Amino acid sequence: MGFGPGRSQSFFLVLAAARSEKLGGRGSHVQIGYEWQMCFFVCLLISCWFLGERNNLETGRKRIPSCSSSSKAVLGEGTMTYFPEEVVEHIFSFLPAQRDRNTVSLVCKVWYEIERLSRRSVFVGNCYAVRAERVALRFPNVRALTVKGKPHFADFNLVPPDWGGYAGPWIEAAARGCVGLEELRMKRMVVSDESLELLSRSFPRFRALVLISCEGFSTDGLAAIASHCKLLSELDLQENEVEDRGPRWLSCFPDSCTSLVSLNFACIKGEVNAGLNLSYAPTLDASDLTKMISRCVKLQRLWVLDCISDKGLQVVASSCKDLQELRVFPSDFYVAGYSAVTEEGLVAISLGCPKLNSLLYFCHQMTNAALITVAKNCPNFTRFRLCILEPGKPDVMTNQPLDEGFGAIVRECKGLRRLSISGLLTDKVFMYIGKYAKQLEMLSIAFAGDSDKGMMHVMNGCKNLRKLEIRDSPFGDAALLGNVAKYETMRSLWMSSCNVTLKGCQVLASKMPMLNIEVINEWDGCNEMEENHGELPKVEKLYVYRTTAGARDDAPNFVKIL
């Protein structure tokens, strides 16, 4: 009795359901569903075994019916016709996670078809990883689409303008193939007014638009959205570069518009109880600030400027016991010396806020001792981003690199998914990261490391790494080419001002045809040659990503795709 597709189908169903129970697990809805699923699985298993036996008896030998052939015969014989498609689709509806849905799609063609036609939400982490038309064709009934464009370092002006990330092709493809679209979320993309106009006219049930760190549009585009999206309930614009052509667009919402529930185009967002964003308020008096915060005992998320000072953070630590996310931004970028927050504030927070799991902390100084203490106090970090403003600055007490401090973080925080490191760091910190940060998905490196070994530790050790972004670090071709298969498991790699040469990139391109190797040079190659006096020219900026779409056709002339 073979382990045919019938068996594998039920196996996957059980697996997927178990996973979704672990992931979902909230509310009675899933509980009921889980019990329901168990009944199906029992029936499924029995019928699998039965039909498997029957097949063997008929032919007298092991026959594994091929489910991959799309002939009608398969549909007639396969176990899944025991259940109508609607039932299978209903079972799939308990698998909201995209990863699980991708998995069930792989089992057989029937499941692929059922899954794709019932997929409601699609997330595209890199707009150049797949063609927009292909997504629209595969998922015609999608209701919520999320697309991300430029790499993260574009936030800090490291990606030249006109690099790409155009929303147009996505909106056009959706307009052609996915008219039921209700929600669109875009991050770091270039969106034109024409695209917004098309969006506003193409989807009769459209209700939610979220644009984060996008550019290329004006308030005219917003006017189109306001005018034509009759069911709009959410318009969320965060940190976009919008050309302001006046407030007229606000009056474009029709008088009869009763649907708008959430409108956010200011910097402040979130309720006071759940979250407080004071990171755009530099003139708030420090004592007023701390008085206010000391009353926010239910605060879960706090964004502030560093003028809150260590004292202020101590108040936060003693008042906000539910705090989960803290971001402390620098208020004066160019003046060193006077440090508003130090390692002491961070230690105080770690002592007082045991639920803290997400941190972004800008400061002028740090010590290993403080980081080790923080790691012990807060082992629940999932996101830990520390930015010491002076690049390469050592432990301010011992003058040592901060390897041990960050080492403690990755060792204690077993669930760490995102990490940004700074200060003086040697290859040792990368050894720790590769050894301990097994759940790490995103790593940001700047001005760190001694040699290729550093990057190699990360590439070889971090099994779940998806995004790696590096700037101004001494990693070269050996590191780039040390584990080429790894890039297929990652979304992207960014390297700027490192020691990678064009030759190294070419070798990578030849070994890995499923990657796009983008070499971004903003000035002529000949300038590079002169400066290097015959040495191999170093690549200024490198962006590597896996893709099924091949080289993109909208690249500007300063981007070379190998």
Add this chain to the structure above:
Amino acid sequence: MSVETERSSTASSAASGLDFEDTALTLRLPGSSSSSSDTDRKRASTTDPDRRAPATESPPSPKARVVGWPPVREFRKNALAAAAASSKAKFVKVAVDGAPYLRKVDLEAYPGYDQLLAALQDKFFSHFTIRKLRNEEMKLVDAVSGTEYVPTYEDKDGDWMLVGDVPWKMFVETCQRLRLMKSSEAVNLAPRAAR
């Protein structure tokens, strides 16, 4: 920002006392030479697309001028600069020797000494020229009467200082009031410290 110091000072010491070319000059202030900020820029990437630094007098340290560092979104930097600029105002009284009325100016409204003096010129006098002398002092000269005025200010300690001695931001913080003092009286002020 070039300053033709030598010619203008020679001309001004001549009997006529007027040199209309001076109105075309802009002032360069101690500690804020544009050449030093040029070298800073060279250390950064030549493709530095980021915005011009706020017009502070203290040249930022080279490390701070690295492109894309610190990793803060441009949006946030701009918003902070805008928030800081628009919300604070510092009005100080301006007295001019011999004038019957006091005026007030908002120091936060100006990015530097040039702009402040230009504004003073506008507010008080119709025929002022701003002149920069060899020893880098600033003077306003009433074109009609030929009287020279030296801009001075009272600082937090109550001392009267010559305007232009300290970096702009520091000046804004410490200045309590302004006085355009006649040159003849200004000799009592301490000479500018050598830098």
